[in-house]
Amino acid sequence: MTHAKTAAFTEEQQHLARVAKALAHPARVAIIQLLASKQTCISGDIAAELPLSRTTVFQHLQELKALDLIRGEIDGLTVCYCLNTALLQQVYQQFTAFFIEATAGAACGPDEACGC
């Protein structure tokens, strides 16, 4: 949160922003979709499925892991990454609450002016 004055906002706003940030890169969206699509948890060759270097993918994995959205389990020579669906569900609810709040109020139509 670059140069951040983040302390001045509510915990709720900060948390939503943090999670949104985790989804704010196509690679991370792709990683989550990839993990969701496989029935078994998959090991680190996620990189092979993405158009990015292993190092970069690893970095994205770390970011998701930092928020606990995914888990990594060492299994001998390989590592199993898989989704923390419980947390994802919680996050989903938080987003839902936000969007419901946001879509409820007064607004401009698709093209007409708002009645200020």
Place this chain on the structure above:
Amino acid sequence: MTHAKTAAFTEEQQHLARVAKALAHPARVAIIQLLASKQTCISGDIAAELPLSRTTVFQHLQELKALDLIRGEIDGLTVCYCLNTALLQQVYQQFTAFFIEATAGAACGPDEACGC
């Protein structure tokens, strides 16, 4: 999308990431909540409600406007900013689809290992 190889991902992934990015800062979350909470659209004294300078708030407004999540209507000396609820609803659906997909698959429990 810094240094981006974004072209290599699907349009869907890129779009979700773009919107997520718009929500990836507490100030922008706060702005949307503020606009939602007021019955009337409000003008540029949004800055007065946030712990940021007018310039910085304006910048955040521009970012939201670039994605068309909010609209600005000039009204004499002041400007009315208000939410594009139609778009927000659409975005909400997109997030919903993503989260449902993500929470459906195999996963690690809250603390137990996944069965790789």
Place this chain on the structure above:
DNA sequence: ATAATACGTCGTAAGTTTGCGACATAGATA
């Protein structure tokens, strides 16, 4: 033991965000 494989770490280059002060512009008002 030695080598091969799979992960993880470091350092760095380049680009983006965030935040702000100072200046520019335009409608309203005295």
Place this chain on the structure above:
DNA sequence: TATCTATGTCGCAAACTTACGACGTATTAT
């Protein structure tokens, strides 16, 4: 007209992101 007020624009500094190659480490196999 002169001025005030509300917005918008510019340019810059500091911090953060993204992306990678090269190197380190640990586990398995030979």
